[in-house]
Amino acid sequence: MTAYDIFIAPMMDYGFMRRALVACLCLALGSGPIGVFLMMRRMSLMGDALSHAVLPGAAIGYLVAGSLSLTAMGLGGLIAGLSVAVLAGIVSRFTNLAEDASFASFYLTSLALGVLIVSLRGSNIDLLHVLFGTILAIDEEALIQIGLITSLTLLVIAAIYRPLVAECFDPGFLKAVGGRGPLYHYIFLLMVVLNLVASFQALGTLMAVGLMMLPAATAQLWARTLSTMLLIAFGSALVSGYVGLIASYHLELASGPTIIMTAACLYGCSILVAPSGIMRRFFPLPHLKG
Amino acid sequence: MRTPAVSLSNLTVTYDRHPAVHHVNGQIAEGSLTAIAGPNGAGKSTLLKAIIGELRPAEGRIEHGLRRTEIGYLPQAAEINRRFPISVLDTVLLGTWKNTGAFGGVSGKDRADAMHALQAVGLQGFERRSIGSLSAGQFQRVLFARLLVQDAKVILLDEPFTAIDARTTRDLLEIVRNWHGEGRTVVAVLHDFEQVRQHFPETLLIARELIAWGPTIEVMSVANLSRARAMAERWDENAAVCEDAA
Ligand SMILES: Nc1ncnc2c1ncn2[C@@H]1O[C@H](COP(=O)(O)OP(=O)(O)OP(=O)(O)O)[C@@H](O)[C@H]1O
Ligand SMILES: [Mg+2]
Numbered sequence: 169m170t171a172y173d174i175f176i177a178p179m180m181d182y183g184f185m186r187r188a189l190v191a192c193l194c195l196a197l198g199s200g201p202i203g204v205f206l207m208m209r210r211m212s213l214m215g216d217a218l219s220h221a222v223l224p225g226a227a228i229g230y231l232v233a234g235s236l237s238l239t240a241m242g243l244g245g246l247i248a249g250l251s252v253a254v255l256a257g258i259v260s261r262f263t264n265l266a267e268d269a270s271f272a273s274f275y276l277t278s279l280a281l282g283v284l285i286v287s288l289r290g291s292n293i294d295l296l297h298v299l300f301g302t303i304l305a306i307d308e309e310a311l312i313q314i315g316l317i318t319s320l321t322l323l324v325i326a327a328i329y330r331p332l333v334a335e336c337f338d339p340g341f342l343k344a345v346g347g348r349g350p351l352y353h354y355i356f357l358l359m360v361v362l363n364l365v366a367s368f369q370a371l372g373t374l375m376a377v378g379l380m381m382l383p384a385a386t387a388q389l390w391a392r393t394l395s396t397m398l399l400i401a402f403g404s405a406l407v408s409g410y411v412g413l414i415a416s417y418h419l420e421l422a423s424g425p426t427i428i429m430t431a432a433c434l435y436g437c438s439i440l441v442a443p444s445g446i447m448r449r450f451f452p453l454p455h456l457k458g
Numbered sequence: 459m460r461t462p463a464v465s466l467s468n469l470t471v472t473y474d475r476h477p478a479v480h481h482v483n484g485q486i487a488e489g490s491l492t493a494i495a496g497p498n499g500a501g502k503s504t505l506l507k508a509i510i511g512e513l514r515p516a517e518g519r520i521e522h523g524l525r526r527t528e529i530g531y532l533p534q535a536a537e538i539n540r541r542f543p544i545s546v547l548d549t550v551l552l553g554t555w556k557n558t559g560a561f562g563g564v565s566g567k568d569r570a571d572a573m574h575a576l577q578a579v580g581l582q583g584f585e586r587r588s589i590g591s592l593s594a595g596q597f598q599r600v601l602f603a604r605l606l607v608q609d610a611k612v613i614l615l616d617e618p619f620t621a622i623d624a625r626t627t628r629d630l631l632e633i634v635r636n637w638h639g640e641g642r643t644v645v646a647v648l649h650d651f652e653q654v655r656q657h658f659p660e661t662l663l664i665a666r667e668l669i670a671w672g673p674t675i676e677v678m679s680v681a682n683l684s685r686a687r688a689m690a691e692r693w694d695e696n697a698a699v700c701e702d703a704a
Contacts, residue, residue, distance in 0.1 A: 208542060331560040334552060337542040340533055341604075344510055345555045346526030352560075392588055394543045 178417045185413065188303045188423065191314055191370050192409025195379055198318040198363045200401035201325055203380030204387060204394075205356065208336045212381055214268060217275035218357075219364050219377040221252035223282030226298060226368065231289055238310045241298075242365045245373075249361035252278055257354070282373075301372030301424040303413075310369050317366040321359050328352050333394065371424040379405055382431035389435075389442035404434050460487040463612050463643040464509055468518035471501070471508045478504040481518070481702060482668045486612075486645060491638040493658035493674065494647045496686055500665045502647045503534050506614045522612065527556040530610030532601055534617045534647070540590050546600055547585040550575055553607030568607075575606035580629055595626045602630055613637055615646040619653070631657055651678060665689035 178185045206215045225248025226241040233240035252274045259274075260267040286298055306314075325332070331352045334342040342349045360380075367376035387400035412427030419426075441447050462485035471479040478501040486492055494502045507513045509520055510531045522529075553575070554568040576582055579599040589597060598618065605613060615634070619627045635657065637644050645662075648654050654661055654674060661677040663669040665686040670677040 208539070210539075327561065330558070333542075333544065336539065337544055337549075338536065338538045338552070340537050341552060343512065344526065344529070344531045345608075347555065347560060392543055393545065397543060 174418065175414060178414060184304050184306070185417065187306045187308075187311055188370070188413055189410065191303060191306050191311060192413065192427070193406060194311075194314045194318040195363075195367045195370060196383070196402055196405030196409055198321040199367060199376075199380045200383050200387075200403075200405040201398045202321065202360055202363050203382075203384030203405075204397050204401045205325075205332060205336065206360065206380060207384045207388060208394075211268075214271055215360060215364075215377045215380055217268075217271040218249050218253060218360055219373050220275040220279040220282075222246075222249040222361065222364050222368065222376075223298070223373045224248050224278045224285055225282075226373065227282045227285035230298065231285060238313060238369050242313060242368065245365045245368055246361060248278060248282075249364060250358065253354070253357045253361060297372070299372045299374050300422065301368070301370050301375060303370040303423045303427070306370060314366045314370070317362050321363055324355065324359055328355055332356060371427065375424045375428050378428035378431060379408070382428065382435050383408065386431070386435045386438045389438040389444055404431065408434060460490070462486060462521075463488040463490070463524075464520065464522040466518070466520055469505075469508065469515055469520060470517040471504050471513050472516040473504075475516075476697065477501075477516070477666060477700070479508065479664070480667045480700075482664070484662070484668065484671045486643060487660075488643055489638075489641045490643055490660055491634070491658055492643075492645045492660045492662055493654040494645060494662045494664060495649070495651065495654055495678070496664040496669070500686070502664060503616050505664065506531065506533075506616050506645070506647065509614060524611060527608070528611045530605045530608045530613040532605060532613075532615045532618055534620075536601070540597070543588055543590070545585065546576070546581065546587050546589060546592070547572060549589055549600055550603045550607055553604040556608065571607050572603070575603040576600075578606060578633065579603045595622050598622055599626065599630070602633055606633065610642070612643045613645070615644070617647050617649065619648070619650070627653075654678065 179189060203215070206212055222245035225244035225246065227244070228248075229237070229240035229242070229244030232244075252271070256267060256270040256274050259265060259270040263270075282298075331342065331347055331349070334347065335349045335352050339349055363380070364373070364376045367379055370376075371379060383401040383403075383405040384397075386404045387397045391397035391400050408427055408431035412430040413423060415421065415430065416423040416426035439445050464486040466482050466484055469479060469482045470477050480501075482505070494505065496502050504513065508515055509522070510529055511526070550572040551564055551568065554564060554571065557568060558564055573582075573585070576585060579602050581596065581599050581603065584592075584596070584600075589600065592600065602618075618630060622630070631653070634644055634646065646658070648658070655678060658674055660672065661674040662671045663677050663682055663686055666689060669686045669689065670679075670682045
């Protein structure tokens with residue numbers, strides 16, 4: 169088997185592999201940066217919570233539209249995710265419950281509700297598709313939807329970059345200069361939910377957040393500045409997507425989990441060899457003169 | 459009578475109905491250099507937070523007629539994420555918010571201002587360092603540089619020299635004096651009475667209630683200070699409703 173057979177041929181031979189690859193490229197572009205900001209805001213678990221929250225909406229969309237219609241499920245997921253984000257925000261504002269605590273109670277409720285709804289009508293196969301995605305079944309409609317969401321995400325992040333950074337780094341300052349921090353917080357949450365919905369068909373609700381957090385964690389081990397961190401997160405998400413697809417093709421594994429496992433491997437290697445990683449502990453470089 | 463930059467009338471600020479600042483009246487004159495002194499828990503930080511609008515008065519009023527960006531504020535314990543990968547220069551450039559807002563570009567002049575401010579606080583050459591790699595004193599200098607760039611009319615500092623060595627304190631005090639010289643209104647919460655006597659012409663002594671406010675020599679008398687201490691030790695979990703409450 170030549171390198172061409174391993175790395176290129178699957179893409180040349182099969183349309184579904186090409187579509188999956190393009191989907192991965194888009195998802196990496198959107199989810200990588202979103203994940204970095206989630207991590208920087210210490211909201212890693214919030215992303216997880218939101219990914220669960222998307223489920224009942226998607227399930228209702230699926231029930232209403234019958235088959236696995238992406239638009240209906242995406243729309244349902246978007247509405248459900250946003251409602252949970254807004255409700256949790258409102259509850260934490262009016263009670264002394266911290267935002268993550270109210271998030272936790274809302275998303276557990278919606279996860280239960282979602283699984284309940286799917287199991288009402290669908291078969292177990294459908295439930296598996298919703299939970300773990302079917303990246304190889306992505307069609308043109310899905311691809312366009314993913315591409316639109318990615319483009320929107322990049323534009324919005326570019327537009328609100330400064331207040332977003334200020335809100336992550338020094339929320340007190342932003343408040344003191346009158347810079348509406350909560351507004352950007354909610355715009356950002358909207359982007360999180362949109363990207364979860366985008367990766368939803370490809371990776372499923374449960375795996376979607378993996379493509380956000382693992383590349384972001386990898387990037388944090390390597391990069392010193394925010395811009396390099398964003399680039400590395402994108403790059404490692406993209407590599408995970410490509411390598412994961414190829415590996416799942418040759419080894420006949422489920423593609424969604426293989427992609428996330430690839431991202432996990434990158435993260436694991438980084439923990440070992442990154443500048444702040446474990447290997448440096450055992451093989452320290454000599455210190456400098458001054 | 460000097461024009462007031464900030465005037466407080468019958469100001470009360472509470473936490474869970476307990477007053478932390480109680481019926482305070484007075485004015486911070488424009489261009490004055492005022493120290494706020496008082497024991498721990500006296501309500502000094504609370505007073506500053508009320509002035510910048512972070513806390514709402516339970517009663518009374520604060521008037522200053524300034525826009526938010528015209529007040530520079532250095533909190534006592536800033537909720538700054540020091541692990542955020544941002545450079546010293548970018549941190550200082552946040553001070554140009556008044557010109558750039560959320561979306562505007564940073565102009566060449568803004569950048570020059572930021573470099574100048576870094577020089578003024580003795581951090582030239584640190585532009586590209588990440589803030590996570592600075593010592594506490596160096597970081598405090600960065601925050602002062604940001605305040606310099608902010609070019610605010612009123613500057614509120616909450617214990618700016620705590621855990622700062624003598625030399626850095628001297629450098630930063632110099633900046634405070636320059637601000638005073640430029641006609642800005644500066645208010646600083648301080649615990650070092652020697653510093654207050656040496657550098658601050660006016661003092662506001664508070665222990666929940668206003669003890670004294672005026673020229674430093676008169677305010678920092680032994681009698682006033684011991685009254686402040688006695689006052690601060692009173693804390694009643696089951697206090698009755700204040701008779702002066704509206
Ligand atoms: N978030 C809060 N919730 C409830 N009570 C508070 C809160 N913050 C401060 N207090 C109380 O209000 C009073 C005044 O607090 P404040 O922080 O203004 O004191 P301070 O004069 O700045 O003291 P220090 O010198 O220790 O900084 C204290 O009794 C404190 O216990
Ligand atoms: Mg204080």
